[in-house]
Structures are given as C-alpha cells and as structure tokens.
Amino acid sequence: MTCTMDELILKLKKEIIDVLNLEDITPEDITDDAPLFGEGLGLDSIDALELIVLMEKNYGIKLKDPSQGRELFRSIRVMADYIQANRTK
Amino acid sequence: MRPLYVSRTACITRQSVSVNGKELPVSSGDGRFLAAVYRTLGIDYPKFFKMDNLSKLGFLASELLLREDRPRFVPREDCAVICFNRSASLDADTLYQATIGPGEDYFPSPSLFVYTLPNIVTAEIAIRNKLYGETSFYICEAFSAxxxxxxxxxxxADSSIRSALAGWTEYGNEVCEAFLMQIETFPPPETALPFSVEFLTRIKNKL
Known part of the structure; x- marks a missing residue:
C-alpha cells in the first residue's frame, strides 16, 4: 500500500489503460497533468463511471457523489493525489 | 414487393475472412482474432476496443463491406441495419456477471453493462456509418434463411428504405461467425445477385 507518488502514478496509468481498454496507449503516452477527458485521452461518460469503480475496487475510495469525478479525473496527478490522501487499501 | 439484390457480402469466421467470396489474409499471432482483423483492415476507430465481441464482429463485417466506399460516412436515412443471431449478447452478459462478485467483491462494470443488449451491434454500425434508417436485431432459436x-x-415495405446492411452475427459458445450483406433495391451492377432464401442458405452454409 505504501508507494511513492511516482510509483502510484505509474500504477494508476497501467490500471486505467487496462480497465478502459486503451489499446496502443502506453503509460509513457499519458502525461501526468494532461486532461483525461475531452482532448486528453478522449474518454467518455462510461469511462468516468469505470474510473469510479476502479477507485473503489482498487483503493477503497467510494465517491458518494459521481459529480466529484469531474474534479478528481482532471488528470492522473489529481487522481493520484486524491488516492494518496484517501485510500483505505 | 420490390425486387431486392445483394450487391456485396462479407463473411467472418475464425478460419476465414472474405469479401464477395475473396479471402483476406489475417494473421492472429496473439490469439486476439478480432483485433487482428481490425489491424489488417487498417481501421482507426479506438472505440472498437471498448466494444464487446459481438459488436466487434458486426462492426468488422460492416467495415469489410463499406471500407472502400468513397465518399464514406455520408449520412443516409434510406439505409437500414438488421442483424440476427442465436446467442443474443450472452458473451457480454457472462463477462458482466463475472464482475459482480459476492459480498464486498461487488463491482459491476459499467463499460461491460452497456453491451449487455445484442442490438448494440446494429447501433455501433449505424453510428459509425451515419445510417439513420431502421436498426433492429432479432434473436432466433436457430438460423433460419x-x-x-x-x-x-x-x-x-417502408418506401423510404432503399438499402440495408443485414445478416447473421453470432458470438458465443465458442462460435464466432458473421455474414453481412448490402441489400439494395436499385438495378444492380453485374455482380449483384437476387436476395433470396436460397442465397441466404448458401452463404450461411459456407461459414
């Protein structure tokens, strides 16, 4: 459970690529601060729901309000910061 | 009833991929057959990888039919998309069910859930190709020409429909087979064949 921020960011990138079926995208292709939605990885609303499931399943973080995702999923770094501060597993 | 003609056909099984009876070489080294067909066709449509296997199969069959059309993606309201199969979305249903574990392991996957309806395949084909005619999907006990x-x-019978992409798309229980036809009303080119029960029986038997 204890890992550095860089390790967490890399792990998170791999998990996102896997769970969202981002074929042909590697962790190196995802910039830590680039937006995940819109022009970033081009994710959609179903992807957002899948990320909410990922947060709960892998890190024990339950988002009570799905609209929180809009802020949390701004970038990998924002996600990782939130996970580091709130994870229960 | 207006006479109908089959202007093009596409067939996909794990053993062979063909357009108008002409086989296309597909190499699937890593066992991901549908992804191998996608790469062979040189398609650039990342959403493909988010689809369930049934939608991938139907999508690829439609790409085989339409990929050489120029111009492509011209909106049409006179083209229907009609598919049939036996197993509905059972493959996607099973994968979705596997994400719903007992007790605390309850994480139903939203991205799998959206494909737990077989008619999504017709929607995927219609969205990709901007086809705004009827889309429908029929589940049959067995193939019936x-x-x-x-x-x-x-x-x-709807006079606004002049063309249809129609066929059999079955994925599940270790079966992966599809044939899709472009069916049209206008006088066909020399290669077009009358749309008939005999034609359908022949093409299914070749899979």
Missing part, C-alpha cells in the same frame, strides 16, 4: 429473408424484405 426463411425468417431472415422475410424480416429483411418487410423492412423494405
């Missing part, structure tokens, strides 16, 4: 012929023919 007569049922397919009758149902597709009835779609053309």
């Amino acid at each position: 007569h049922q397919l012929f009758t149902t597709v023919s009835h779609a053309f």
Whole structure:
C-alpha cells in the first residue's frame, strides 16, 4: 500500500489503460497533468463511471457523489493525489 | 414487393475472412482474432476496443463491406441495419456477471453493462456509418434463411428504405461467425445477385 507518488502514478496509468481498454496507449503516452477527458485521452461518460469503480475496487475510495469525478479525473496527478490522501487499501 | 439484390457480402469466421467470396489474409499471432482483423483492415476507430465481441464482429463485417466506399460516412436515412443471431449478447452478459462478485467483491462494470443488449451491434454500425434508417436485431432459436429473408424484405415495405446492411452475427459458445450483406433495391451492377432464401442458405452454409 505504501508507494511513492511516482510509483502510484505509474500504477494508476497501467490500471486505467487496462480497465478502459486503451489499446496502443502506453503509460509513457499519458502525461501526468494532461486532461483525461475531452482532448486528453478522449474518454467518455462510461469511462468516468469505470474510473469510479476502479477507485473503489482498487483503493477503497467510494465517491458518494459521481459529480466529484469531474474534479478528481482532471488528470492522473489529481487522481493520484486524491488516492494518496484517501485510500483505505 | 420490390425486387431486392445483394450487391456485396462479407463473411467472418475464425478460419476465414472474405469479401464477395475473396479471402483476406489475417494473421492472429496473439490469439486476439478480432483485433487482428481490425489491424489488417487498417481501421482507426479506438472505440472498437471498448466494444464487446459481438459488436466487434458486426462492426468488422460492416467495415469489410463499406471500407472502400468513397465518399464514406455520408449520412443516409434510406439505409437500414438488421442483424440476427442465436446467442443474443450472452458473451457480454457472462463477462458482466463475472464482475459482480459476492459480498464486498461487488463491482459491476459499467463499460461491460452497456453491451449487455445484442442490438448494440446494429447501433455501433449505424453510428459509425451515419445510417439513420431502421436498426433492429432479432434473436432466433436457430438460423433460419426463411425468417431472415422475410424480416429483411418487410423492412423494405417502408418506401423510404432503399438499402440495408443485414445478416447473421453470432458470438458465443465458442462460435464466432458473421455474414453481412448490402441489400439494395436499385438495378444492380453485374455482380449483384437476387436476395433470396436460397442465397441466404448458401452463404450461411459456407461459414
């Protein structure tokens, strides 16, 4: 459970690529601060729901309000910061 | 009833991929057959990888039919998309069910859930190709050339429909097979064949 921020960011990138079926995208292709939605990885609303499931399943973080995702999923770094501060597993 | 013609056909099984009877070489080294077909066709449509296997199969069959059209993606309201199969979305249903574990392991996957309806395959084809005619999906106990012929023919009773992408798309229980036809009303080129029960029986038997 204890890992550095860089390790967490890399792990998170791999998990996102896997769970969202981002074929042909590697962790190196995802910039830590680039937006995940819109022009970033081009994710959609179903992807957002899948990320909410990922947060709960892998890190024990339950988002009570799905609209929180809009802020949390701004970038990998924002996600990782939130996970580091709130994870229960 | 207007006479109908099959202007193009595409067939996919794990053993062979063909367009108008002409085989396309597909190499699937890593066992991901549908992804191998996608790469062979040189398609650039990342959403493909988010689809369930049934949608991938139907999508690829439609790409085989339409990929050489120029111009492509011209919106059409006179083209229907009509598919049939036996197993509905059972493959996607099973994968979705596997994400719903007991007790605390309850994480139903939203991205799998959206494909737990077989008619999504017709929607994926329609969205990709901007086809705004009827889309429908029929689940049959077994392949029936007569049922397919009758149902597709009835779609053309709507005088606004001049063309249809129609066929059999089955994925599940270790079966992966599809044939898709472009069916049209206008006088066909020399290669077009009359749309008939016999034609459907022949093409299914070749899979």
